[in-house]
Amino acid sequence: MPFFGDFVSICGAIGFTPLDFVFPALAYLKAGTVLGCIGAIRFIVEDVKTYKFFHDM
Known part of the structure; x- marks a missing residue:
C-alpha cells in the first residue's frame, strides 16, 4: 500500500x-x-457542628 507510513x-x-x-x-x-465540592461539603459539616438553633434571635 503506497504512503502507508x-x-x-x-x-x-x-x-x-x-x-x-x-x-x-x-x-x-x-x-x-x-475538590471544590468536597471542600464545600467539609465547610458545611464544620458549620453544622457549631450551629445553634434560634441563636440569632
Missing part, C-alpha cells in the same frame, strides 16, 4: 493530539470541580 502518522497525530493537549486540561478542570 504517512497514513499511520496522520492517524497517530489525530489520536495523540487530544491526549497531549485536550484531556489533561479537562482532567484538571474536573479535578478542581470535584
Whole structure:
C-alpha cells in the first residue's frame, strides 16, 4: 500500500493530539470541580457542628 507510513502518522497525530493537549486540561478542570465540592461539603459539616438553633434571635 503506497504512503502507508504517512497514513499511520496522520492517524497517530489525530489520536495523540487530544491526549497531549485536550484531556489533561479537562482532567484538571474536573479535578478542581470535584475538590471544590468536597471542600464545600467539609465547610458545611464544620458549620453544622457549631450551629445553634434560634441563636440569632
